[in-house]
Amino acid sequence: MEGRVTVLIREFELEKDREAADAIDRVCEVGPSGKMTLFTDLLGDPVSRVRHSPAFLMLVAETVGPATEIVGLIRGCVKTVTCGKKPTRSGATTAKHQNPPSPIYTKVGYILGLRVSPYHRRMGIGLKLVREMEEWFRDTGAEYAYMATDKDNEASVRLFTGRCGYSKFRTPSILVHPVFAHRSPAANLATMIHLSPTDAELLYRRRFSTVEFFPRDIDAVLHNPLSLGTFVAVPRETIWSGISSFLSDPPSSWAVLSVWNCKDVFRLEIRGAGRFRRGLAWASRVVDRAMPWLRIPSVPDLFHPFGVYFLYGVGGEGNEAAEMARALCGHAHNMARMAGGVGVVAAEVASCEPLREGIPHWRRLSCAEDLWCVKRLAEDYSDGAVGDWTKSPPGTTIFVDPREF
CATH class of the missing domain: 3.40.630.30 (Gcn5-related N-acetyltransferase (GNAT))
Known part of the structure; x- marks a missing residue:
């Protein structure tokens, strides 16, 4: 043939x-x-x-x-x-x-x-x-x-x-967490600031522009209708005085991420799950509906097509940055819950990302090592001080463009 x-x-x-x-x-x-x-x-x-x-x-x-x-x-x-x-x-x-x-x-x-x-x-x-x-x-x-x-x-x-x-x-990790029926309390761990696209661009260019794969047209990403907002988490006692004051004198710990609406582009579903796992998920939803005051983290129906919110531009600094990131993920979860039709929130980060421990995820749904492969297309191109990028060691963080998730 x-x-x-x-x-x-x-x-x-x-x-x-x-x-x-x-x-x-x-x-x-x-x-x-x-x-x-x-x-x-x-x-x-x-x-x-x-x-x-x-x-x-x-x-x-x-x-x-x-x-x-x-x-x-x-x-x-x-x-x-x-x-x-x-x-x-x-x-x-x-x-x-x-x-x-x-x-x-x-x-x-x-x-x-x-x-x-x-x-x-x-x-x-x-x-x-x-x-x-x-x-x-x-x-x-x-x-x-x-x-x-x-x-x-x-x-x-x-x-x-x-x-x-x-x-x-590179071998980044895809971290996936279900969207439950109840609000995530993690969002209460910090004060949440919703940045305008212009302020978000200023923050990303000032603090993240040297991160691998950072898109030069970050302004186009942030102004895209699918980008639902950029949020900064700071300690609750922090007084927010604007992006300029934040950049010149940031708090001791903080974190940032942006939310991208994949639901309006494609849907996912889980295939290959056995009857036992499907039955457990169904039972958790039934019990939660009958006794909502228990706030059981019932498993959403992921065995039929569902939408995704993707968390990108994850970063931050300070001893409590991971907790700030956890608060941001909780806020994104609550956004997805209110939107309806969103089954999971997902993020892709470098395998050694310092804030990784603050990103809630289910191991069963996540991918510990997503393999990125690269090829140099022409040897006569010059990369200036970086030399051949394909031979460079990985950094501690990476910027995943939501347009390619």
Whole structure:
């Protein structure tokens, strides 16, 4: 069969290819059994997951012959991100709040959503799609390409690291927590400040612009309708006097995060759970409805399509920063609870993120190691002081763009 199938790679056409692309998405599960898997695109637009990026493209693989058929697809976007920071000159001031280090930017292409029909695998279709996307990355000026996959997805890891020349780069963690029927009391641990997009941009650029993968167009992210707000948690005795005062003289401990509404882009569901686990979840909801005063943390129905709120831009400082982050996560949980239709809140952070212990999550739903792989697209590009980014050691934190979750 392999020798008889000819495949054409072309750009996706919405009206012509929508149904076939949706069908490919549905038959290709994302993640191992018992984990969250991509279910469907709510907007009826298969490029909706990348269309919020500065430049994006979707390609399809179509069989050639009397009866053409779409058997694969790939999404990609290009943006400018931080890959390091310029070294501080000897004798320069160390007042970090007033003179933050300067970031080094590079242009990257991100591969999102490579899918090949189960009936047409092991024919080189995935490799063709990746190579075509990389050509577009190069034409757009990208210096690197990267992608994310589950570390246990052997086929994906083998394709990218074995045949496409990618190297394993970072292993962040995806932390997922259910949205319960009752308010989270964690939100009461601190004073919550809701920042305007302009103030949030100032905070992120001043304090996080040298974090790996920080998007240069953070203003576009924060002003996007899917971004539901940026929140700062400070000790309860703190008097808030505005963002300028905060940046010049921050409290001893604080934390920040932003909330992104994935519910209006796609939905997830848990597949592969046995009857026993489904029954326990159902029973917890029944008991909670009968005796709500017990405030039982009943498990929401995650076995049918549900929405997600994604927490991005997680950071902070101080001995109590993790507790401040816990308060912010509780606030985001309560936002999701009030919105309805949101089954979980999720965050993706570096494996050694200092605030990780303050982010509530269920181990069963989470992914301890999400594998990011990277490839340098052209050797003649120069990254200034950072050298070859693919060989740089990981930092303690990472900025995950919500447009790519």
